Amino acid sequence: VSVEPEKPSANEESPEPFVTVESQDPSIGVDEWVARSTQRREHGPGLRGTVQQLSGRVGWWPRLAIAALAGAAVPLLTVNDFQLQIGINALLLAMLALGLNISVGWAGLLDLGYIAFYGFGAYGFALLSSDQLSTSGVHLAAAVSIPIVLVAAACLGLLVGLPSRRLSGDYLAIITLFFGEAFVEFTNNVAPSKLGGPNGITAIDPVHGFGAQITTNRGYFYLLLILLVATMAVLHLLDTSRTGRAWRAVREDSLAAGMMTIPVNRVKLMAFSFGAVVAALAGTVFAAQQINVFPTDFDTPFLILIYAALILGGAGSIGGAVLGGLIISVTLDGFLRSPAESGYIFYGLILLTLVVKLRPWRRLGAVLAGTVAFGFAMNWIVGAISPAAVAGGPQSSGWIADVVRDWVIVPANPTTAGNVGFVALICLLIALVQVKGRWRTLLLVPTLYLAVCVWEARLVAEPSITRQILIGAILIVMMNARPQGLLGSRRVEVV
Amino acid sequence: MRFFVQELVNGLTTGSLYALIALGYSMVYGVLKLLNFAQGDLYMLGAFVGYFVIQWFGGPMALTIPVPLLLLFMFLLAGGGVGALGVVIERFAYRPLRDAPRIAPLITALGVSFFLENSAQLLFGAQTRVYNTPDFISLSNGIHIGPLDIDIVRIMVIVLSVVLMIGLTLIVNRTRLGRQMRAVAADREAAEMLGINVDYTIAMTFFLGSALAGVAGVMAGLAFNQVTTLMGFVAGLKAFTAAVVGGIGSIPGAMLGGLLIGLAESFATGYISSTYTNLIVFGILIAVMLVRPTGLLGRAPLQKV
Numbered sequence: 182v183s184v185e186p187e188k189p190s191a192n193e194e195s196p197e198p199f200v201t202v203e204s205q206d207p208s209i210g211v212d213e214w215v216a217r218s219t220q221r222r223e224h225g226p227g228l229r230g231t232v233q234q235l236s237g238r239v240g241w242w243p244r245l246a247i248a249a250l251a252g253a254a255v256p257l258l259t260v261n262d263f264q265l266q267i268g269i270n271a272l273l274l275a276m277l278a279l280g281l282n283i284s285v286g287w288a289g290l291l292d293l294g295y296i297a298f299y300g301f302g303a304y305g306f307a308l309l310s311s312d313q314l315s316t317s318g319v320h321l322a323a324a325v326s327i328p329i330v331l332v333a334a335a336c337l338g339l340l341v342g343l344p345s346r347r348l349s350g351d352y353l354a355i356i357t358l359f360f361g362e363a364f365v366e367f368t369n370n371v372a373p374s375k376l377g378g379p380n381g382i383t384a385i386d387p388v389h390g391f392g393a394q395i396t397t398n399r400g401y402f403y404l405l406l407i408l409l410v411a412t413m414a415v416l417h418l419l420d421t422s423r424t425g426r427a428w429r430a431v432r433e434d435s436l437a438a439g440m441m442t443i444p445v446n447r448v449k450l451m452a453f454s455f456g457a458v459v460a461a462l463a464g465t466v467f468a469a470q471q472i473n474v475f476p477t478d479f480d481t482p483f484l485i486l487i488y489a490a491l492i493l494g495g496a497g498s499i500g501g502a503v504l505g506g507l508i509i510s511v512t513l514d515g516f517l518r519s520p521a522e523s524g525y526i527f528y529g530l531i532l533l534t535l536v537v538k539l540r541p542w543r544r545l546g547a548v549l550a551g552t553v554a555f556g557f558a559m560n561w562i563v564g565a566i567s568p569a570a571v572a573g574g575p576q577s578s579g580w581i582a583d584v585v586r587d588w589v590i591v592p593a594n595p596t597t598a599g600n601v602g603f604v605a606l607i608c609l610l611i612a613l614v615q616v617k618g619r620w621r622t623l624l625l626v627p628t629l630y631l632a633v634c635v636w637e638a639r640l641v642a643e644p645s646i647t648r649q650i651l652i653g654a655i656l657i658v659m660m661n662a663r664p665q666g667l668l669g670s671r672r673v674e675v676v
Numbered sequence: 677m678r679f680f681v682q683e684l685v686n687g688l689t690t691g692s693l694y695a696l697i698a699l700g701y702s703m704v705y706g707v708l709k710l711l712n713f714a715q716g717d718l719y720m721l722g723a724f725v726g727y728f729v730i731q732w733f734g735g736p737m738a739l740t741i742p743v744p745l746l747l748l749f750m751f752l753l754a755g756g757g758v759g760a761l762g763v764v765i766e767r768f769a770y771r772p773l774r775d776a777p778r779i780a781p782l783i784t785a786l787g788v789s790f791f792l793e794n795s796a797q798l799l800f801g802a803q804t805r806v807y808n809t810p811d812f813i814s815l816s817n818g819i820h821i822g823p824l825d826i827d828i829v830r831i832m833v834i835v836l837s838v839v840l841m842i843g844l845t846l847i848v849n850r851t852r853l854g855r856q857m858r859a860v861a862a863d864r865e866a867a868e869m870l871g872i873n874v875d876y877t878i879a880m881t882f883f884l885g886s887a888l889a890g891v892a893g894v895m896a897g898l899a900f901n902q903v904t905t906l907m908g909f910v911a912g913l914k915a916f917t918a919a920v921v922g923g924i925g926s927i928p929g930a931m932l933g934g935l936l937i938g939l940a941e942s943f944a945t946g947y948i949s950s951t952y953t954n955l956i957v958f959g960i961l962i963a964v965m966l967v968r969p970t971g972l973l974g975r976a977p978l979q980k981v
Contacts, residue, residue: 291779344962347969351711354782355920356965359958362913366958370951481909485790492783600799607795611768639798649794656787660780661772 241417244500249410256399265398267515269470272405273463274514275506278490279412279499280459285488286496286669287425288452289432290345294357295487297341297364298334298457300479302464304368304376305330307474310386313375322390327465331458338457342450361484368476381475388469401470408466409503412459416499419455428452482649486513489652492659495669504668509655513648523644524581527636531629544622551626556588559630563590570598575637582637589630591638599639606631681824683946684939689830689899691938692837696892697915698922698930699844700762700885706861706925707881709778710770713785716912717792718762718886722754722893723903724796727805729753736808743812754894755887762886763879771875789912796905805903813898833895840888841931847884848927857881861925914941917961923974932972936960 208214239247255268277299284292309326312318321329344356368376376382388395388404395401419425427448430438439445468474486509494505512530516522539545564571572593575582592598609628616624640647659666697719704712729750734740741749769788773781809829819826848854856877859867868874896911897903914937922933937957944956964971 285779289779291782344965348965351705351709351778351782351924352920352965352969354711355916356962358913359917359961363955363958366954370955482790485786488783488786603795603798611764614768643798646794646798650791650798653787653789653791653794657769657784657791660776660784660787661769664773664776664780 245410245413245417248503249406252406252410253403256402262398264515265402267511268402269398269405270514271507271510272402272409273467274487274490274510275503276405276409276412276463277460277487278494278502278506279409279416280456280463281487281491282496282499282502283416283428283456283459284452285491286498286502287420287428287432288449289428290449290452291351291354292357292453292456293354293484294341294360294364295456295460296479296481296484297361298338298460299464299467299483300364300368300474300476301334301337301457302330302461303468303474303478304382304464305333305461306465306468307382307385308375310469311382311384313377313382320386323388323465323469324390327462330465331461334457334461335454338454339450341457342453345449345453346446361479361481365476365480368479379476381473381478382468383473385468385472385474387472388466395469398470401466405466408462412462413499413503416459420499424448424451485656486652489655492666493655495666498666498668501666501668505666509652513651517644517648517651523641524577524579527641528581531632548622548625548629552629553588555626556630556633560588560590569593573638575641576639577637577641585633585637589634589637591634595638595642599635602631602635603639606635678824679946681826683942685826685830685834686946687939687942688935689833689938690941691918691935692834693892693896693899693934694911694915694918694938695931695934696837696840696888696895697911698919698934699841699927700889701916701919702922702924702927702930703857703881703885705919707857707864707878708770708774708781710781711785711916711924712770712882712885713782713789713912714765714792715885715889716908716910716915717789717796718758718889718908719893719896719911719915720796720903720905720908721761721792722758722890723897723907724800724805724893724905725754725757725890726750726894726897727807727903730807736811739812746812750894751891754890756890758890758893759883759887762882762889765886766879766882771878789909793905793908796908800905802905807897807901807903809898809901829898833899836891836895840891844884844888845927853877853880914957917957920971921961921964923971926971926973926975929971929973 252272256265277295280298281292281295284290284295306326308314309319309321309329310323311320341357341360345353348356368381369379373380386394388401395404427438427443428451430441430443431445431448435445438448467478471478487506490505490509491502492505493509494503495501512526516526535545535548539548560571570592571590573591573595574586575589575591576595606628609624609631613621613624613628640650697715700715700718701712704710704715730736730739730746733746733749739746765788769784770781773784813829819831846854848857856867856872857880859870859872860874860877860881864874867877896907915934918933918937919930920933921936922929922931924930937960940960941953941957944953948956968974
């Protein structure tokens, strides 16, 4: 009985010089990996295997239908307008991640100006549905204005994609990044009477046409859900089409793809154009729902949020992009905003990571018990040395704050101490990555405790900055630990 | 004429700062083929280090040590500290991804930049910090010829940048480390087979590049007085343009590009309009990229099949 759980720990503690920790999995592409392909295709043992087998039997289309139905049920569960707004934001981010997936995930073109297409869609819709362009205003029906904007976005995508004919990789990233920056500069500075400058465009019509208009959040939620599902369906068809295969071929090796008579340039331009259309579609709904648009809505931080969503979900997979968008948006935009609920996300994430990563169960229990004991001990020691150092309470509220009140160290002036703790936490995390085996488990205890202290002392009081820091951390950690994301498939490198 | 010379000096000042940051981009790109987006944020952190050094020694009005010594401390601490941070970033964010597909380290670099910027925002707050340079370096020092006056800080920035660039060129061309850097840049695997410690060389490249950005940050604080956590992104972007315009991976190219962008920006602000400055800079970039995709002094990479 004891042999089974000991195995991974023994392996971790005695790292041989030429064998990495993941050595059970042969690295992708080598002979051994190819030899194990049938083994991988068969389902694994136990409950997990059964679930895998069952989910494998359900086709892509029924799965999409189930997801759509589940999404449609969400507004029935909530009546709160704020929660619906979170849902709308999540659907928007999912849609944006889907569009980004076309150029980044499928065609392998790093498009850092993607956000401008979103802005273009929003501004295009805003101009065609407000008083901005002329004195009486242009108020086209959505059924007219949205297709106009989408066609224009497709053309813009072609235009921006043009450099991809000559440039590749990093240079393309730069040009597109500047395109994104130029869009913000342009809307901010050029023609303030038309584009509104920093004040943006206000009083935009809601989506209307055929004698009806959508004004409620519930209506926009359903509109976005329908658009998202339709986009997913179209993209799935595209993915399995000749074009989709051509994109992947170009991503893996554009030279070889060219040799196989794939029109590399045209395929790249198509990827840009399709991505632009999806982003612009999201932009039009965003503008209509928000009633106003500002240049700052389309700045780089939001672009990085979209990237984080795509990377978390898994670049190259439709389900992954949507899932990543939903997760990022709901956790970071939704829950992190309110101090009471952000605690659930923080502690929940830590617990989840520990449960997933720490095996066997005994070790998980030991770490948790150790952390609790360490916390009380530290609190008692620090309190005995200087009562002022534990004078402050947790900055959060709710029952979690009450539970940890006598456990964490929060000084009377939490800002400075929290800052010092934050820097110390980063150092500890770096050290944690460095050490292996038993030392890592030991070091995990003070790291966890310090993380909770910093959270309660500082991070919870600055939700928007915490959110941005987390986005940055997600990008770094995901790229290092699991570059394929949650649902993506591992890239096969030809050796 | 007077206006022209003032704009020229302004352009050279900002241009040499951009050049210093751009050198970091270029060096890192040379050895790793990675665009280290965090470079601009390292520059911002350097500026903050300088600010805290001034505060540490009594603030701008009541300095406890002589000004030259203060400047020395600022440059050494900013260069050393930010350089060390660059090494840490390389070690933990980029080294594991050295053999990953190209897109992975790029996205990581975006994450690092975002992480640094917002961590700084958490630690230092959003308010603007002020160096108050005129309080301890009198502006009446400097060159005054007729109606022209060029203050001493700007002269110092330009001179020090030139000295640093010459020093860097010497390091790259004349020293053992520089030879190793060039070898790693040319072919990492071959360099490794020849017994070059690739990890050490790359770490040192990061140290030098980041230290230059840190020093540039202090100089920006001295010359422009204001320090915010958001200054890194825009400066990084401009420096990035400079590196690309000059030909990324080329050290003289980064210097040339930095000066070009600085001058273009300064003259565009002076003679056209400050609202279009950034658009003009981006326009230059796009024009250069379309005409010479490898930059002014860059060489087209040989494509191995």
